[in-house]
Amino acid sequence: MDTARGNRAVGEGIVLPAEFDDGVVWAAWLYYVDQLTQSEIAKMLGVSRATIVNYLQEARERGLVNIRLNTEVGSRTGIARRLKDKFSLEGALVIPALDNSDLVQRLGEAGARLLADMVQPGDTIGVAWGRTVLAVADSISLPEPVEGLTVVQVSGSSIANPDFAPEFCTSLMSRRIHARCINLLAPALLSTPALKQALLAEQVLVKQFELIHSSNIILFGVGDIGPETLIRSANITGQEDIDAYQAGGAVGVLICRFIDAEGRPVRGDLDNRMVGIELNELSQVPRRLCVAGGASKLTAIRATLKGGYATHLVTDIATAEMLLQ
Structure with a gap:
């Protein structure tokens, strides 16, 4: 379903910006790039915080996120x-x-x-x-x-x-x-x-x-x-x-x-x-x-x-x- 400003509604009631087609990618972007908290992202996407935790774990497993500890x-x-x-x-x-x-x-x-x-x-x-x-x-x-x-x-x-x-x-x-x-x-x-x-x-x-x-x-x-x-x-x-x-x-x-x-x-x-x-x-x-x-x-x-x-x-x-x- 189309929403305001070109956003789209996907599974679990999550509304994504037009440039994203994956809730996992969107959650990872908000967390690692925009540096929102997990609770803020959960509220924004309309899901539980536990779901966001799972999304971020999946992002790492899929290689979407590479966490490097400075030596x-x-x-x-x-x-x-x-x-x-x-x-x-x-x-x-x-x-x-x-x-x-x-x-x-x-x-x-x-x-x-x-x-x-x-x-x-x-x-x-x-x-x-x-x-x-x-x-x-x-x-x-x-x-x-x-x-x-x-x-x-x-x-x-x-x-x-x-x-x-x-x-x-x-x-x-x-x-x-x-x-x-x-x-x-x-x-x-x-x-x-x-x-x-x-x-x-x-x-x-x-x-x-x-x-x-x-x-x-x-x-x-x-x-x-x-x-x-x-x-x-x-x-x-x-x-x-x-x-x-x-x-x-x-x-x-x-x-x-x-x-x-x-x-x-x-x-x-x-x-x-x-x-x-x-x-x-x-x-x-x-x-x-x-x-x-x-x-x-x-x-x-x-x-x-x-x-x-x-x-x-x-x-x-x-x-x-x-x-x-």
Whole structure:
């Protein structure tokens, strides 16, 4: 039925303006844009407040509304400030504790929010691999399009664990933020140092490494080298190779590179055959976002921060408290 000023009556007796054909959309507009209260909207639409609550929930479920919490909220907490001071970080985001929650997923969601806030037009974003990196890539969304973005894979490819392989993390990230995707067209580990040198001399890989070195943001996680670590289960190399690094003092892994408790590189046979960004190259990227947490990774995360490999950290409160002890 037509009403005054071109408005229309729809189900439940709700009267909508002519430019709206959905009561859920109209209620969401009044609440989030015009900032009316739920009671005011209920009176205006002639329905109960409970109906408006349901409308607003439906608006979120349908993707009509995207609620973003400014990451400054988490970075202004006392514990985040103490982390920044202790480890000379530019930014730290600490997520609260939740019982029976998926820590990797929650770290990924928090990392995605912080990364989205960091991105600027024209950025080249280097992406590592692993479960947490994948969770960031799967969770990220930009509040509005950002022009000229490039996402580049920073470590060689592997057929092991395809669910969070380097090429998958990179391609997923690029799709989520509508960026150009550059995958590294080489295996993570080659059979001999000579083959590595010959392969890296190929022009296509020379250009790809030029892109890697031009990254102004890099996203990476941290791995420990215990029996359940990702570097062991990924089957990139044999257990004896990792044991040798551990015997040499390694406590953590950053993008397939090993570090000791002070964050110093621990070199071995794999380094001469590994294809990907080096630790000294990682340190030269202007903004370096490390997303990692959990008690099993505490020593490796502390070593990463001591080595100065991260400018920004996303972690959980339990890990943060242990890092500050």
